[in-house]
Amino acid sequence: xxxxxxxxxxxxxxxxxxxxxxxxxxxxxxxxxxxxxxxxxxxxxxxxxxxxxxxxxxxxxxxxxxxxxxxxxxxxxxxxxxxxxxxxxxxxxxxxxxxxxxxxxxxxxxxxxxxx
Amino acid sequence: xxxxxxxxxxxxxxxxxxxxxxxxxxxxxxxxxxxxxxxxxxxxxxxxxxxxxxxxxxxxxxxxxxxxxxxxxxxxxxxxxxxxxxxxxxxxxxxxxxxxxxxxxxxxxx
Numbered sequence: 152x153x154x155x156x157x158x159x160x161x162x163x164x165x166x167x168x169x170x171x172x173x174x175x176x177x178x179x180x181x182x183x184x185x186x187x188x189x190x191x192x193x194x195x196x197x198x199x200x201x202x203x204x205x206x207x208x209x210x211x212x213x214x215x216x217x218x219x220x221x222x223x224x225x226x227x228x229x230x231x232x233x234x235x236x237x238x239x240x241x242x243x244x245x246x247x248x249x250x251x252x253x254x255x256x257x258x259x260x261x262x263x264x265x266x267x
Numbered sequence: 268x269x270x271x272x273x274x275x276x277x278x279x280x281x282x283x284x285x286x287x288x289x290x291x292x293x294x295x296x297x298x299x300x301x302x303x304x305x306x307x308x309x310x311x312x313x314x315x316x317x318x319x320x321x322x323x324x325x326x327x328x329x330x331x332x333x334x335x336x337x338x339x340x341x342x343x344x345x346x347x348x349x350x351x352x353x354x355x356x357x358x359x360x361x362x363x364x365x366x367x368x369x370x371x372x373x374x375x376x377x
Contacts, residue, residue: 182363193271193354193367194311207364242310246363254299254363258310 153177155259157243163265169231172262176224176245182206184256185218185228186242194242200226233266240264268293271368273355279374284345288371290338290355299358300331302340305370306351314340314353345375 156175164170176183181202186194197216199206203223211218215234220226230237240263244256273290280286292300300317315322317329317338328341338355355368 184364191275191369193369195367196364199364254301254316254358254365255313256365258312260310 155243155245155257157241157259157262159262160260161263161265163267164233166235166266167232169229170233170264171227171229172241172243172264174226174228174243174259176226176243177257180245180247180257181223182246183220183226184244184246185226186244188240188242188261190239197228230264233264235266238264238266269368270294270359270366271355271357273368273371275369275371277372277374279376280345281376282345282347284375285341285343286345286373287342288340288353288355288373290340290368292336292338292355292357292366294357294359294366295336297357297359300329300338301356301365302327302329302338303354303356303367304351305354311354311367342373345373347375347377349373350375 158173183200185197187197188194197211198208198218200220203220218228240261242261243259246256271292302314303311304314305311315324315329317331319331321330326343330339352370352372354370356365359366
């Protein structure tokens with residue numbers, strides 16, 4: 152079974168530029184999460200989707216971050232404009248349907264963003 | 268206070284040693300608890316769930332104390348391959364959201 156795919160794996164941008172990350176979850180997984188992991192910290196949830204609807208985006212800095220999952224499968228996370236403190240690994244995770252699945256989340260390899 | 272707190276370590280132990288990690292959580296309504304493992308520059312992966320009665324998976328034993336809001340992970344007979352960061356994870360709410368601790372770094376030395 153294919154795992155969670157993410158691209159790009161690495162990205163270096165200058166502050167105030169824009170960047171987008173892409174995620175393809177495990178086939179059939181209805182729930183998709185985006186996390187931000189700063190060096191030395193655990194992953195922090197940014198946004199959770201159930202199919203193409205947002206379950207929780209309370210920790211997403213909406214002045215600069217946006218995310219969508221238009222067809223309930225792939226998702227993109229965008230930062231515009233980027234700040235130095237956005238340097239982190241952006242992890243995408245998926246899990247089975249909220250109502251039927253367990254708590255295990257399957258993570259992609261992440262995108263390592265460096266903002267200079 | 269952080270929702271999930273862990274001793275960051277690092278823990279440096281010789282092969283064959285027994286090592287224990289502790290974790291506390293602040294939300295008394297949390298229902299589910301886990302340990303995830305994260306290798307250097309890799310994604311987190313589920314190591315084991317933590318049940319109220321305690322549970323064991325080979326060399327790994329997890330314990331939960333709800334009264335003290337405390338979770339532990341014991342690794343016996345440490346292997347070099349156990350070197351990683353161990354993340355204490357607690358569910359948050361009914362939407363199956365997970366809150367991660369900052370992780371405890373373990374290095375097993377030959």
